[in-house]
Amino acid sequence: xxxxxxxxxxxxxxxxxxxxxxxxxxxxxxxxxxxxxxxxxxxxxxxxxxxxxxxxxxxxxxxxxxxxxxxxxxxxxxxxxxxxxxxxxxxxxxxxxxxxxxxxxxxxxxxxxxxxxxxxxxxxxxxxxxxxxxxxxxxxxxxxxxxxxxxxxxxxxxxxxxxxxxxxxxxxxxxxxxxxxxxxxxxxxxxxxxxxxxxxxxxxxxxxxxxxxxxxxxxxxxxxxxxxxxxxxxxxxxxxxxxxxxxxxxxxxxxxxxxxxxxxxxxxxxxxxxxxxxxxxxxxxxxxxxxxxxxxxxxxxxxxxxxxxxxxxxxxxxxxxxxxxxxxxxxxxxxxxxxxxxxxxxxxxxxxxxxxxxxxxxxxxxxxxxxxxxxxxxxxxxxxxxxxxxxxxxxxxxxxxxxxxxxxxxxxxxxxxxxxxxxxxxxxxxxxxxxxxxxxxxxxxxxxxxxxxxxxxxxxxxxxxxxxxxxxxxxxxxxxxxxxxxxxxxxxxxxxxxxxxxxxxxxxx
Numbered sequence: 001x002x003x004x005x006x007x008x009x010x011x012x013x014x015x016x017x018x019x020x021x022x023x024x025x026x027x028x029x030x031x032x033x034x035x036x037x038x039x040x041x042x043x044x045x046x047x048x049x050x051x052x053x054x055x056x057x058x059x060x061x062x063x064x065x066x067x068x069x070x071x072x073x074x075x076x077x078x079x080x081x082x083x084x085x086x087x088x089x090x091x092x093x094x095x096x097x098x099x100x101x102x103x104x105x106x107x108x109x110x111x112x113x114x115x116x117x118x119x120x121x122x123x124x125x126x127x128x129x130x131x132x133x134x135x136x137x138x139x140x141x142x143x144x145x146x147x148x149x150x151x152x153x154x155x156x157x158x159x160x161x162x163x164x165x166x167x168x169x170x171x172x173x174x175x176x177x178x179x180x181x182x183x184x185x186x187x188x189x190x191x192x193x194x195x196x197x198x199x200x201x202x203x204x205x206x207x208x209x210x211x212x213x214x215x216x217x218x219x220x221x222x223x224x225x226x227x228x229x230x231x232x233x234x235x236x237x238x239x240x241x242x243x244x245x246x247x248x249x250x251x252x253x254x255x256x257x258x259x260x261x262x263x264x265x266x267x268x269x270x271x272x273x274x275x276x277x278x279x280x281x282x283x284x285x286x287x288x289x290x291x292x293x294x295x296x297x298x299x300x301x302x303x304x305x306x307x308x309x310x311x312x313x314x315x316x317x318x319x320x321x322x323x324x325x326x327x328x329x330x331x332x333x334x335x336x337x338x339x340x341x342x343x344x345x346x347x348x349x350x351x352x353x354x355x356x357x358x359x360x361x362x363x364x365x366x367x368x369x370x371x372x373x374x375x376x377x378x379x380x381x382x383x384x385x386x387x388x389x390x391x392x393x394x395x396x397x398x399x400x401x402x403x404x405x406x407x408x409x410x411x412x413x414x415x416x417x418x419x420x421x422x423x424x425x426x427x428x429x430x431x432x433x434x435x436x437x438x439x440x441x442x443x444x445x446x447x448x449x450x451x452x453x454x455x456x457x458x459x460x461x462x463x464x465x466x467x468x469x470x471x472x473x474x475x476x477x478x479x480x481x482x483x484x485x486x487x488x489x490x491x492x493x494x495x496x497x498x499x500x501x502x503x504x505x506x507x508x509x
Contacts, residue, residue: 042507044215044227046488049240049249050500051368053233054211055397057202058190059177061138063405064397065418065498068177070231072499074213075116076196078179079107079126080171082420082496086329088171092121092181092197102166103149109157113220115183116194116201123153128184130161137178140425144173147448167448168455169421176420176497199224199503209233213502225506235396237369244270244483251484251491253500257369258316264483271486274318275493278420279478280325281314281370283378284413287471288434291356292411298470300350301412302340304385305378311476314374320477324463325423327477329496331452332459336467347385363389364403364410366396371414374475378414405432416478418498423459427466435471 052066059067073081079093090096093107113121130151133142147167152160163170173179183195194202199221200213210232215224232249234240240255241264256264265272283305285292292298311319320328323336351357361382365375372393379389389412394400404410417426424444427435440462447458480495490504 042225042509043487044225044507045230046226046228046251046505046507047230047232047249048251048253048500048502049232049234049243049255050253051233051235051237051240051255052397053208053235055401056191057194057205059139059180060132060136060190062191063139064401065416066397068180068498069418069500070211071194071196071202072177072180072497073198073501073503074200074229074499075194075198075202076177076180076182077198078175078181079109080175080179082172082175084492084494084496086496088175091175092126103163105161105163105171106154107159107161109159110220111157113197114218115197116216117183118218119183119195121181121197122156122184123159124156124184125181126159127151127153129181132182132186133178140428140431141176141178141419141422143425143428144170144176144178165449168450168452169448172421177499200229224503226502229502229505235367235369251482251488253482254478254480256481256483257373258314258318258481261318261481261483262316269486271484271488271491273480273482273484273491273493275480275482275495276327276329277418277478277480277495278327278329278422278497279416279418279480279495280322280327280422281319281374281414281416281475281478282325282426283473283475284415284433285470285472286408286411286432286434287436288408289411291354291359291361294354294356295469296350296354297356297359299340300347300354300356300385301382301387302470302473303343303350304347304382304387305473305475306342306381307337307473307475308342309381310374310377313377314370315476315478318479318481320479322474322477324467325417325426325472325474326459326463327420330421330459332456332463334460334463336463339467340470340473344381344385351385351387357386358388359386360388360390362411363391364394364400364413365391366400366413366415367393368396368416370416370478371396374414408432408434414475418495420497423463423466427471433472435466435469440465 054067055062077092080088081091083089092110094110095108097106133145147163147170149162149164154160199219203214204212210230213229215227217223237257240252241260243249244252264270285298321337323339326333365371375391382389404413428437444462447455484491487508489508490506492501
């Protein structure tokens with residue numbers, strides 16, 4: 001399979017680094033948010049095919065990227081937003097001030113904003129939403145708000161957040177799902193109902209098939225151009241492609257294989273858009289149990305995997321090889337792809353040293369195209385070093401989340417982690433990999449509270465330690481691959497957070 005040139009968005013790295021430094025220095029921001037665009041008289045409905053379906057609508061207690069992928073920015077909004085170039089821009093906050101010691105953030109809230117059920121958005125909603133993360137959230141990313149000491153209402157339009165210590169990461173994290181703003185009074189079931197301030201509201205859920213979003217006429221940024229957005233969940237990429245060709249769907253969002261995307265690129269009525277993502281495809285080990293509680297075995301597996309071949313096979317060469325769960329858009333990115341070069345001989349030697357010759361392992365794989373394709377090749381590569389990997393295909397999300405993620409009933413798996421800045425989330429002791437974070441946790445805390453330069457240096461040290469421990473093997477960084485009708489405009493190429501941002505999607509006239 002030919003290898004495509006890899007793209008490395010240096011400009012984005014520069015922007016993010018600048019953002020981090022700006023946060024360190026303290027800033028006050030203010031501008032307008034992005035509003036939907038489109039032409040009057042154009043179509044007002046669109047159907048999008050996506051692979052992974054949400055289990056429910058509550059990302060505060062249910063893990064997995066599928067829920068925030070659908071809801072963030074489209075239904076739920078945050079005070080700040082991570083824009084397409086990786087910079088932070090105001091959203092529900094029109095601006096913010098940072099104290100000289102970097103422990104107090106005063107947010108000035110946008111006025112005239114309402115939730116989809118008509119309730120006005122005020123400072124009370126921000127305070128309640130931030131307080132709930134520590135009190136009620138079960139999702140592992142809740143730890144991103146641990147640095148918050150208190151959130152207080154100054155007046156209806158102003159909120160002050162006090163941090164326990166300065167944090168280089170916190171303001172960026174506020175632009176992800178952990179910063180979502182809910183009504184202060186949660187008098188509805190988050191699993192079945194979503195009430196946000198975004199341009200769309202969830203109006204129908206057909207489990208196992210589709211979810212319908214309806215554009216809000218009273219959205220603070222102006223009525224959404226699209227009246228109806230139907231998201232169809234098609235795990236079979238062939239079915240998704242056939243639906244596009246038949247005109248049953250208008251856009252495929254990461255729901256076609258790389259080979260299929262290449263074929264579709266020749267269709268004059270379609271547009272192919274490739275962007276960056278935060279989706280690290282990870283070969284994950286259960287670090288808690290044998291044989292993966294032995295670092296020699298984990299390192300042997302890292303040497304045994306030809307990651308270029310995996311990316312070429314599972315993604316038709318689309319994507320970027322990265323050596324750690326740090327994307328090139330992160331300010332502390334460092335090329336660590338050379339730490340474990342493909343070296344079957346070294347893998348065999350490490351397995352022999354660990355007394356694991358003739359090793360047999362189970363390999364739980366979600367029924368997603370990239371994962372099943374990658375798994376077959378990984379199993380064959382492991383066979384070359386004497387390891388038998390028995391593949392079990394788990395229905396995703398329900399079975400995989402229950403078995404692997406929740407009950408840790410697995411030895412090895414492969415899954416794409418889509419959250420931004422998720423290095424410390426994935427490699428914490430309580431996460432499903434069970435990685436021993438006793439060394440990296442203090443390093444990460446020190447880096448987060450340090451200067452901008454100290455943050456970059458410290459997080460690089462954390463990433464190197466995780467890679468040295470081979471707590472998991474990042475196979476490649478997945479691209480965002482979108483195939484859409486040429487008439488669609490406002491398609492956002494980069495997935496800079498877990499959100500599939502549809503806020504600017506519209507039809508040309």
